[in-house]
Amino acid sequence: MRIVALTVEHLELPLDPPFHANWDPVPRRRFPATIVRITTDDGRVGIGGGDTLDGFRPHAHHVLGTDPRAIERQVRVLESIDFHGPRPWPVEAALWDLLGQVTGQPVATLLGGMTDRLAAYASTGAAKSAADHADVATHVRDRGFRAIKLRVDAHDRPRALAEVGAVRDAVDDDLAIMVDLNQAWRMAGDTTGSIDLAEARRFADALAELGVYWLEEPLLDRDLAGLAQLRADARVRIAGGEMSRTMDDVLAALDADAFDVHQPDVVLAGGLWRGRTIGELVIRRGRRYSPHTWTDGLGLLANLHVAAAVGGGPFLEFPYDPHGWTPDRRDFPLVTPVDIDASGDLVVPTVPGLGIHLDEDRIAATRVGGWRVRSDGDAIVDEELPR
Ligand SMILES: [Mg+2]
Numbered sequence: 001m002r003i004v005a006l007t008v009e010h011l012e013l014p015l016d017p018p019f020h021a022n023w024d025p026v027p028r029r030r031f032p033a034t035i036v037r038i039t040t041d042d043g044r045v046g047i048g049g050g051d052t053l054d055g056f057r058p059h060a061h062h063v064l065g066t067d068p069r070a071i072e073r074q075v076r077v078l079e080s081i082d083f084h085g086p087r088p089w090p091v092e093a094a095l096w097d098l099l100g101q102v103t104g105q106p107v108a109t110l111l112g113g114m115t116d117r118l119a120a121y122a123s124t125g126a127a128k129s130a131a132d133h134a135d136v137a138t139h140v141r142d143r144g145f146r147a148i149k150l151r152v153d154a155h156d157r158p159r160a161l162a163e164v165g166a167v168r169d170a171v172d173d174d175l176a177i178m179v180d181l182n183q184a185w186r187m188a189g190d191t192t193g194s195i196d197l198a199e200a201r202r203f204a205d206a207l208a209e210l211g212v213y214w215l216e217e218p219l220l221d222r223d224l225a226g227l228a229q230l231r232a233d234a235r236v237r238i239a240g241g242e243m244s245r246t247m248d249d250v251l252a253a254l255d256a257d258a259f260d261v262h263q264p265d266v267v268l269a270g271g272l273w274r275g276r277t278i279g280e281l282v283i284r285r286g287r288r289y290s291p292h293t294w295t296d297g298l299g300l301l302a303n304l305h306v307a308a309a310v311g312g313g314p315f316l317e318f319p320y321d322p323h324g325w326t327p328d329r330r331d332f333p334l335v336t337p338v339d340i341d342a343s344g345d346l347v348v349p350t351v352p353g354l355g356i357h358l359d360e361d362r363i364a365a366t367r368v369g370g371w372r373v374r375s376d377g378d379a380i381v382d383e384e385l386p387r
Pocket of ligand 1: 180182216217242292
């Protein structure tokens with residue numbers, strides 16, 4: 001079996017009204033999504049997504065003519081590309097989707113099959129007042145979730161504590177509460193600095209009093225020593241590592257014992273195969289593996305398969321905020337948005353592959369560009385897709 005074509009489509013959903021994520025310098029007026037399809041010489045098509053694949057095109061020819069089932073070999077090629085700029089991991093997701101189809105198995109089964117479900121946490125995104133945080137938490141609980149993650153202003157911690165306290169008052173112990181400070185890294189162009197270890201310590205102490213489940217990204221991601229000191233003293237779990245670029249970055253964080261909860265996203269950071277190994281190492285050391293999934297439904301599904309395969313959790317991120325971030329926006333390329341079941345769980349799709357069911361009409365209507373690289377005899381053809 002050989003790969004004969006790789007097709008990438010770039011989509012854009014206009015956001016009206018805009019969505020203002022707490023970590024964005026400016027509100028989002030459009031939401032990009034990318035679909036990658038890998039076609040084989042026997043006519044199968046594997047689908048992946050979850051990141052833009054910007055900059056991947058000049059490297060795409062490296063996968064042509066290769067066996068899509070040779071995952072370790074494919075991952076080493078993708079790691080060599082990752083070093084030079086573009087994050088290539090949606091391509092690996094498509095390879096796994098293909099392997100699932102070839103073997104007739106869900107990807108989670110191929111990667112270990114530890115569990116078929118994980119409890120979702122509603123991962124909110126917008127900054128809001130304490131009263132609005134409390135209203136959203138009540139809504140989230142009534143919708144069936146068992147956990148919620150709040151975004152707060154790291155540089156206004158008295159206000160942040162009032163917001164977390166309002167949520168605790170509103171939902172009592174019905175929801176586990178996570179708090180994300182988003183101090184590890186910045187969106188492009190954002191030069192805001194991080195809080196420091198002393199500030200993070202005082203904040204972590206206060207969150208522990210409120211029974212918070214984890215504190216996420218309280219410090220710069222490169223400050224492994226500071227994170228390890230914070231984690232050693234804290235009475236609240238410390239989470240992070242969502243954008244750890246390579247497996248070596250994750251191993252360094254593991255060796256430093258920087259986190260209680262390791263969060264590398266399999267479509268943004270290191271891929272699915274390495275993610276599965278990372279999850280095993282993290283769990284074996286008594287820490288928790290709960291990958292970041294703040295992308296789209298394709299990225300969420302890839303992370304769900306890997307986390308379920310290795311027995312991650314106990315909670316998995318489900319981006320959801322009634323203030324502008326709904327499943328139909330998040331999953332606009334899919335026929336049906338990914339959602340929780342009645343008990344608040346994300347259930348692994350039982351169909352072969354990743355279980356991505358694309359809405360081709362929506363894709364055609366939202367496509368803003370794309371390209372295909374394909375084999376034509378001994379030649380490689382690189383072509384633009386029509387808009
Ligand atoms: Mg985060």
